[in-house]
Amino acid sequence: MAETLAVALGERSYTIHFETDCSAALAVRIAALRAAGRRAVVVTDTSLQKAQAAFLRAAFGDSPVIAVEPGEESKSLAGLSRILDFLAAHKVDRGGVVFAVGGGVIGDLAGFAAAAWLRGVDFIQVPTTLLAMVDSSVGGKTGINHPSGKNLVGAFHQPRAVHISTDLLRTLPAREFAAGAAEVIKYGLLGDAALFARLEGGPLQPASADLADVIRRCCAIKAGIVEADERETAAEGGRALLNLGHTFGHAIENAAGYGEYLHGEAVAVGLCAAARLSHKLDYLGAADVRRVEQVVASHQLPVRLRSPLPLTALEAAMGRDKKVRSGGIRFIVLRSVGDARTQGGIDPALVSASFREVGASV
Numbered sequence: 301m302a303e304t305l306a307v308a309l310g311e312r313s314y315t316i317h318f319e320t321d322c323s324a325a326l327a328v329r330i331a332a333l334r335a336a337g338r339r340a341v342v343v344t345d346t347s348l349q350k351a352q353a354a355f356l357r358a359a360f361g362d363s364p365v366i367a368v369e370p371g372e373e374s375k376s377l378a379g380l381s382r383i384l385d386f387l388a389a390h391k392v393d394r395g396g397v398v399f400a401v402g403g404g405v406i407g408d409l410a411g412f413a414a415a416a417w418l419r420g421v422d423f424i425q426v427p428t429t430l431l432a433m434v435d436s437s438v439g440g441k442t443g444i445n446h447p448s449g450k451n452l453v454g455a456f457h458q459p460r461a462v463h464i465s466t467d468l469l470r471t472l473p474a475r476e477f478a479a480g481a482a483e484v485i486k487y488g489l490l491g492d493a494a495l496f497a498r499l500e501g502g503p504l505q506p507a508s509a510d511l512a513d514v515i516r517r518c519c520a521i522k523a524g525i526v527e528a529d530e531r532e533t534a535a536e537g538g539r540a541l542l543n544l545g546h547t548f549g550h551a552i553e554n555a556a557g558y559g560e561y562l563h564g565e566a567v568a569v570g571l572c573a574a575a576r577l578s579h580k581l582d583y584l585g586a587a588d589v590r591r592v593e594q595v596v597a598s599h600q601l602p603v604r605l606r607s608p609l610p611l612t613a614l615e616a617a618m619g620r621d622k623k624v625r626s627g628g629i630r631f632i633v634l635r636s637v638g639d640a641r642t643q644g645g646i647d648p649a650l651v652s653a654s655f656r657e658v659g660a661s662v
């Protein structure tokens with residue numbers, strides 16, 4: 301029996317379905333769409349197309365599929381253009397449904413194409429990475445990158461449903477699983493001390509008996525935050541809390557050059573930097589900073605930069621962050637493990653010192 305979680309957003313509400321294998325449920329959906337005369341199309345990437353060929357066949361049968369190159373480069377205007385051409389070629393009309401089957405790249409790209417095509421058609425998220433299962437498939441942020449920065453072009457477009465199958469993680473490379481674990485650690489730190497304690501007890505692994513429970517817990521936290529602040533407009537707290545570790549992390553990704561660190565790896569270093577900043581603000585004790593680092597390290601994630609990056613480059617990248625540009629630097633700080641807050645007006649010297657402590661060079 302599948303478990304479900306409701307994301308309550310009025311007329312944009314939807315259900316997250318949790319199953320070990322969701323292919324049968326998806327096949328039922330495809331048949332129902334077909335019976336109703338609605339077109340279903342699939343967007344995925346070529347790696348996944350190879351790794352999960354049997355799943356794709358079982359779930360989607362002979363539905364039209366487009367597979368883009370794996371990786372962040374596909375989240376571009378050129379990538380979007382390919383998807384729009386595909387939707388046009390298959391005559392997807394207002395009743396059409398786009399299935400985004402992949403990691404965060406595919407979810408963001410296909411979701412944005414669905415938001416833009418005919419001013420918005422339905423889409424369904426089928427996340428296949430740990431990161432996408434616990435984070436990017438829920439909440440309706442879709443978009444692509446622009447040469448001047450990451451995720452700068454996009455739309456809020458909630459999916460009609462999310463189908464999460466833990467079986468799909470069996471083929472996910474270990475490094476990608478670890479990157480997703482960084483977001484799980486983030487949830488524990490920002491709002492669930494019991495989840496953080498669970499991660500302290502031993503690293504989350506693909507074979508962990510409670511993997512599905514942990515994913516559900518993360519989705520519940522994200523759903524609660526999105527329900528309260530769908531468009532990230534709250535003056536304090538709200539959806540911005542999900543950026544814990546990300547202001548530092550985005551700067552690391554940008555200064556190192558995209559691709560050098562996986563997003564989750566940069567976030568992992570960012571979480572350690574955020575913990576150090578919280579210590580400098582007298583919120584977090586030194587022992588808690590060590591706890592954060594230990595959990596990060598036990599999940600095979602970096603606690604420091606692998607090789608030094610110039611502080612000036614990191615600071616410049618932080619200044620270009622879209623969250624920063626749109627309203628001055630507001631950091632997410634930890635008042636304690638399990639309790640994060642937004643805070644503005646932080647002394648830039650403390651931010652620089654935190655960067656130096658995770659390996660930035662002067």
Ligand SMILES: NC(=O)c1ccc[n+]([C@@H]2O[C@H](COP(=O)([O-])OP(=O)(O)OC[C@H]3O[C@@H](n4cnc5c(N)ncnc54)[C@H](O)[C@@H]3O)[C@@H](O)[C@H]2O)c1
Nearest residue numbers: 347348351370403404405428429431432436441468471472
């Ligand atoms: N919309 C949001 O709220 C949100 C939140 C967080 C991150 N993101 C975005 O998510 C993206 C990162 O997503 P990601 O970490 O999932 O990376 P990704 O989509 O690039 O996937 C990582 C790699 O894993 C492969 N892969 C995926 N599932 C697999 C499977 N089951 N078996 C084998 N290989 C598989 C892919 O082919 C790819 O090479 C970034 O672009 C980031 O901006 C969006």
